Amino acid sequence: MKAGIINLNSGNLLSIVSAVEKCGCETRVITKPDANFDVLVMPGQGRFGFVCEQLNQNNWREFILDWIAQGKRFIGICVGMQVLFEKSLEDETAQGLAVFNGAIDKLKHPKTPMVGWAQLDSADTFYQNQFVYFVNSYGLPASDYCLATVNYGEQFCAIVKKDNVTGFQFHPEKSGHYGLEVLQRCLA
């Protein structure tokens, strides 16, 4: 399995690269579109608008939409998941990829940003009651494609999935051994 890690100049990639490799994948960090992979992983830290702007460089937007339309595997993490939606309250003029319908909202967290471990709620026993690591202020309150939710002040989506596209609001690469199992499940 060959995984391409998309570098959008949005945070350090060492942890995600190492995690994907621990799952048995060959990895390469790519700064320009390259289709020579079995799966693409798009991490993202920082602002929604910044990541959307990065997608406008190097033809990323067209390439990713085309890749997904072909039914190939794609994983988005944190802001890398959020930009798969239409837009975000964080940067209202920025355009997401609109792979999923819906808008990212400011969450009603007791303390902002949410930083720490919280337990998933899911109909899937693989996810139910597992602890994963979150770092976010914005998120998706609800979606038809929600596979697992989490509650911190209010309920929001922790995992979304549509066909071969999976999005994680939390950081599987920072969620210990279980996080690696989560990654492995969509990489295997």
Place this chain on the structure above:
Amino acid sequence: MSLVPRIIPCLDVANGRVVKGTNFKQLLDMGDPIELALKYETQGADEIVFLDIKASVDKQASALAMIKKVAMTLSIPFTVGGGIKQLSDVDKFFDAGADKVTLNTAAVENPQLINQIANKYGSQSLIIAIDVNHESNGDLAIYTHGGSKRVKKPYANWINEVVERGAGEVLMTAMHKDGTGSGFDLELLKQADFPLPIIASGGANKPKDFLDAISAGADAVLAAGIFHRDEFTVADVKNYLINNNIKMRI
């Protein structure tokens, strides 16, 4: 369901080895940082903090190679601190793969650095460490330079300033408790009235000390010697807490 309290082993690093002191003095060799961190992750640690004591005192930059190796090895978040003077030092730590940085001396000497880091990397990336000491006259005083230099700024003012400038968490060390094994300073935790997660540090000797700190309001508990000396594993502490109705990640 919500965020669960975290257990955070702290590795004080000097010259590439983990060390442990008593009341900030008398350093003892405790082993290899990467090996120890991985052991604690396996035991169920929620986060790891690496503090480069020597860097702060000798004004040396910390070993970036070690941070990179940690980022590649661990699957849980980790924080690094020590030797940070300016934003460019912080850039190097994040470039090497650190999830958060922690500042003490640099934050007191150059409070604007708190704003700079929060603006560039977000509040979630910044822990302000505050070393508090009970002076003989009963006052709470703050210290920098690894506990060797008393700061004139009053404790309460400094807390407010740290919050306003955009810190993400506060790592509170009770110096008068550090390394003594006499438990955390519960009064200090109970009095702490600010809107940031608080990491209690200094004085953990047994699992009950963790329970007391969490019950007194700590969002996370940081400890070193109790784990390094193999008196209790992280799992022992978590099991004790779970048995006392504290929800923990296992």
